[in-house]
Amino acid sequence: MTARAERPPGIEPGLGPATRELLLALADDDFVLGFADSEWTGIAPHLEEDVAMSSMAQDELGHASAYYRLLADLVSDDPDRIAYDRPAEAFRHNRLVDHGRGDWARTMVRRWLYDTANAIRLEALAESTSRPLAELVVKVRREESYHLLHGEAWLDRLARHRGEPRRRLVEAIELVGPDAPSVLTALPSEAVLIDSGIQPVPGADLLARWSARIEPVLAGLGLSLPAASPAALDPDTARSGHGAAFNRLWTEFSSVRALDPEATW
C-alpha cells in the first residue's frame, strides 16, 4: 500500500500531534480488542457464538484499519506500518483491553464495558469539527450497535444464572472493572482537541455520561462497578505502561512482519 501525501480536509495544520493522539487511541483500542476477540475464532463455547465473535472481531479490525488510514493520511505513512511496526510501548490503547482474553465471562464483561464506553465517546465524536473523523464515526456507530445488544444479552444471561456463571461474571467485573474508565479518561493533549472542537466533549463529562448509562443496568442485576484504579483515571497512565499480556500479544502479532519489515506481505 502506498502512503497518501495530501492532508485530508478538516484537520488544521498545527493540530497534528493532538489529533494523532486521538486517532491512535481510537485505532489502538479497536485493534487490540479485535485481536483479543479473534482469539475465540474456532474455539468459542458454541458454534453460533463462534461465528458471532469472529464477526465482531472483524468489525473492530475494520474500524481500526479505518482510523489507521485517517492517521496515515495525516502523517503521510502507511496504515500497516503504523499498526504493526511500532514498539510495544508506543501503543496507546486503554488499560481495559490490556487484560488478556480470559474466560468467556471476562470476554463478555470486557466487551460490554468497552462497547458502552465507546458508544458514549463516538456519540460525542460524531459532532467533531474534523469532517473525515465525524463521517467515519457515523459509519462505525452503525456496526457497534449490534455489539452492544450482544454484550448486554450476555451480561444479563450470566448475571441471572446463580452459581458458576454469576460467580465468574462478578470475578470478571472485579478484575477488569477498575480499568474500564481508561477508555474515556482525558488524553494528555485534550485541551487542544477541545479548543479546536475535534473532540467536542471533555473526558470527564464522557465518564459521567457513561456512569449514568451503565450504573442502572448493573444495579438492575444486583451488580456494581468497582472504584476506578488511579492509573485508569490519570491521563499519563490510562493508555501506557501495558503489561505482560500485551507484550506477549505484541511479540506474536509482529513476528511474521519482523522477519522482514521492508518486504511486502
Add this chain to the structure above:
Amino acid sequence: MTDPLALDPVLPERERSRLPFNEDRPHDDRYRAFEDHVLAGGKVEAGDWMPDEYRTSVLRFVEMHANSELMGVLPERDWILRAPTLRRKLALTAKIQDEVGHAQLLYRVAEDLGKPREAMIDDLLAGRTKFHNVFHYPTRTWADIGVIAWLVDAAAIVAQQALRDSSYAPYARTMKKICWEESVHIMHGRDVVVTLAEGTPEQRAMVQEALDRWWPPLMQMHGPRSEREKDRDLHWRIKAKTSEELRQEFLTIYVPRVLELGLSLPDPELHLDAAAGQWRYTEPDWAELRSVVTGHGPASEARIRFRRVQREESRWVRETILVAGGAAA
C-alpha cells in the same frame, strides 16, 4: 446475489408423500422404489423414508465433512494473531469464520439424520470418527497459510463441487453455499502465495518449502483409487466422482497454476500423459494416509487434545445456554 439455498426448492409435502417409497408398503418394495428414484437422479429430503444403509452412509459422509471443517480451523487459527497486515488478518479471520459456519451447517444436516451434535463432537474427540488427513499436519510458517487456503481449499472444492448434485438434497443445497464461499478463500490463498512468490528470495524460499511439505498430503487427500462398482457412496449417488477422478481434476487445474508462478512441485514423475489424457505421478504413500486419518498424524493428538481442553473449559457456558432454552453446542 442469488441465495444458493433458494435454488432447487423442496417439493411440497403433498407431492413428496406420493413418491412410492414414502407410501406404506412392504420394506422390499420401498427399498426398490427408493433405489429406482435415486438411480434415476431423484433427490431425497430429510423427511423421506430411506433405507438404513442409505441413512448411515449419508450420515457418515456428512459427519466426516463437518468434523473436517471444525478441525480444519485449528491449523489456520494459530496464524490469526500473526497475520502480517491488516488486510491479511481480516481475510484470515473471515475465512476461518466461514469454516466454523460450514461446520455448523453440516452438523445440522447430519443432526437431521438422527445423531445429535454433542454425540458427534464426543465421537470426534474420542477418536471414533475421522477428519481429513490435511488437518493432521502442523503449520510452520506464514507461507503454510497461503498454501492451505489456496491448494487445500482447491482440492476440497473439487470434491465439493461434485457434491452439489448429491442425491441427499439437504447436503447438496449446503454444498452450493459452501462452494461459493470456498472460492473466495482460494482467491485469498492464491494472493498470499503470489505475494510471497514475487517477494524477496527468503519469501520465495518460504513458499517453496511450504509447497514441498504440503504436496504429499495433498496428493493423498482424495484417497486411493477405488472401483466405481464397489463404492456404495457412488451407487447411492451421495457423491458423483471417484477419488482418482477428483485428483486428476485437481491436477489439471492447479499444476499449471503453480508452475506459472515459477514454483516447482516435489514429484519428478509428475507429468501429463497427453495420449491418455491422464496425469502420472509417484504413487502417494497410502500407508501414511491410513496412519494419519486414524489419529497418528504429526499434529493429530495435539489438535484433539486442544479441542478437548477448550470444550471442557467452556462447558459451563454451554450449560448456561441450555438452561436458557437455547440449542446445544
